[in-house]
Structures are given as C-alpha cells and as structure tokens.
Amino acid sequence: MKARAIVLWVAVGAPLLWGVYKTLLNAMKLFQ
C-alpha cells in the first residue's frame, strides 16, 4: 500500500515540479 502511495505521489508531483521549474526559470528574467 505504501509503494502505491509513493507511485501516486510521484505521478502527480513530477509534472507539478516541472511546472514550478519552468515558472522559476521565467521569473529569473525579472531580476536580470
């Protein structure tokens, strides 16, 4: 059950982290 929970968290967390990363990259332009 624990392993299923981890897989589920990775499945939804990975795209979110990618989105945050792309946003922060874009936000850097504000301070350049």
Place this chain on the structure above:
Amino acid sequence: MAASFFSRESTIAPPDFDRSMVPPAALAVHLSIGQAYAFSTFNLPLTKVVGITHSAPGDWDLKNVVWTFSIAIAILGLAAALFGRWVERVGPRLSMFVAALCFGGGFIVAAIGVHLHWLWLVYLGYGVLGGCGLGIGYISPVSTLIKWFPDRPGMATGMAIMGFGGGALIAAPLSVILMDHFKTATSNGVLETFVTMGVMYFMFMMIGVYSVRVPAAGWKPAGWTPPMRVQPLVTQAHVAVDVAWRTPQFWLLWVVLCMNVTAGIGVLGQASPMIQEIFSGRVTPASAAGFVGLISLFNMIGRFVWASTSDYIGRRNTYMIFFALGILLYSSVPTLGHLGNIGLFVAAFCIILSMYGGGFATIPAYLRDVFGTMHVGAIHGRLLTAWSVAGVLGPQLMTYIRESQINSGVPKAQAYSVTMYIMCSLLLIGLICNFCMRAVSEKYHFRAAAKTA
C-alpha cells in the same frame, strides 16, 4: 459491472487503506482543471487559425476569443452550485469521472470548432462543457478529503486546491511546447494541441478516478479523538445544504470570499501591464511575464501554506490576517511604486497573491467548521458563485478605474493608486463580514430540523 465500479459503495476504503493516497487522487483532478488559468496562451494563436503566422481576413477577433475563458469560469461557478448535491450523493469517483469526460471532451469539441472555424462551438466545447468539468471537478474531492482528514482539514483541502493554482504552471509551458511541436505550414498547432490536451487531461484525471476512496462510516484516524474543548465557530453538528444558504453565516462567508477574490483576481489579470507602467522603462514585457509567473507560483504556494496554517490558528483568524495584511500591502503599493523599489513591490504582490490563493483553499475548512461535514461539498459549490461574481467584478473594476484615471490626466505610473485604495475598501468590507461571523444557530442544525419535522 461499470455501474458498480462508479458506485459510492465500491469506493469505500478497506480498513488497511492508506489515507495518504487520497490527496494525490484529488491533485490529479485539480492539476488538470487548473489548466483553465493558462487558457490565455491560446488567445493569440486562436486569432491566427486561418492566417497561421498572422491574423488574416476571416480570422477570429481577440475580443471574441477571450470570451471562451470568461464563459468557462462563469459555468464553473454555476456547475459547482447546481451539481453540488449530486456530487455529494454519487460520491467522488463518479463525479471525478464525469468531470474528466466533460473537461477532456470540452477540448475535443473545441478542437472540432477550430477545425470547422465555428467560434460558437469553441465556446460550447471549452466554455460550457469544459466549464461543467471545471465546476464538478473542483468540488468533487473536497468533502472526501475533509472526511479523511478530520484532524487537518485545512491542510488536506489546501493541498488539493493548490493543484488548481499549480495546473496553470504546468499548462502554460506545455501548451507552448505542444503548439510548437504541431506547427506546420498549414496549421498553427492549436487544433492538434486541443486534441492532445483533451486526451492527456482525461487520462490524468482517471488517475484520481481509480485511486479515490471514501472512508467507512465512523472511521477516524488511528489515535485521534475529536477535540473535547469547544472552539468558537467549530460545530460538531451538521447543516443541510438547503438550510445553509438561508443562514446569515453563508452570506457573510459569500461576501468574505467574494471580496478576497475580487481584490486578487483584479491584480492577477492586470499584473503584466501594471508592473510595466509603474516601472516604465525598467520592466520589459519578458520580465513582466516573469512577474506574472512568480505571483502565480505564490498563488499556488499560498493555497497550501495558509490553509495548513488555518488548522492551527483557526479559519476566522486566518481571514483576519488576509484582510488586515491585505489592506496594509495594497495601501503601500503606491508608495513602493513611487520609491521605485521593484524588489519590495514584487514581494508585496507575492504575499497578496498568496493570500488570494489562501482564501480559496481555506474556505472549504471554514465551511466544515461552520456547517459540519454532511453537505460541505454542496455548500462549497453554492459558495463558489461568489467566485463567478468576483471574476467579473475584479478585472472590470481594475480596468475601469485605470482608464478613468488616465482619461482624467493622471500619469500611467500613478493610475493604479486609486485602484489600490478601492481594493483596500473591498478588503475592509470582507474584514467586517469576517468579524461578524458567529456559530450557526441550533435551529438550523440537521438534527434539530429532523425533530421539529
């Protein structure tokens, strides 16, 4: 077979079920429907469907295209209000599935609209059908999460609603990547992107459909006992949805949400031109886009942080902070602009937008405190009509006041000062309504109603 899979009974969790699987199920839905906040990435490409690289005769006007998003948000509020009771009755699995069908299907219908070049079909697809998916999807996991996390309702719903803010962070770059990928000499890639996103979001939302479970009747977390100390505003009773909206508390919370959202959404919609005009010559369009991304990120973070904090300091105190700190920050914006300090200006708006998101994420737990868990999802759905009103009021106020200031000769850099003070007055109304919140009278409680019936 299919009917039993979607029935509420088949979603009741076995005793060894790990409740940490429920928030990602809710996130799968909210991360998908949060795409709506990034729909503006399609606005310009939709005006170049015929001309491909430029707007040609026969192409749609921008002012008509932007209605797609407005329709979707208006339908979101209506669908949440209309289908709230149905969502409570059928449970989260079937409602998430219907949301996935509507939202994914909305993209496909909109793609057909692009193919046939019928804008009304895009409105019907993404706006109406997709809007139903947004409304049903938004409320579908809320009461389930509150029942799974009676010890941390703010954190649990905050995590899901954080997904709605985070969905835009994924969808904005993804839309650009997909349109670039599908771009050819005969297509600007919008149609193909709509189809891809429709299928992709449907599949992603199905993760939630398959994973979501409701707790068995009487379930509570191991070792947890409901607090014995009576907390003001937190009830152990329940109020039915048809009774709740007749209480003054419902309408006080409606105004609280509406004022908080009006102030935030006005800024969010005008963030890019605002920073460019206040810091004229120092902020380029590219860095203004960075500013919009940054405040969107804080909108997302605020949803989790503030809603989780409300579990410790109470919902009313959390909203008191939103309104009091909001008034302080909004009123300081003209001074920060005058001082020319971009860093402080950006920091102020990051906190403001975190409280905008926090307002959305804390309201389900506030409703649970005031009205109990029985119909909290349906009550939440009806309260979201405040969002529909704020979605029109905020941007219109911001635009109208700015234009009237410029027309009366105020320099563009100072045209936002009056707007900020008006936002302060809206927040003051919210603060007063929040201050007036009291526990719901026992005459409205479900058991009391049953006795008198």
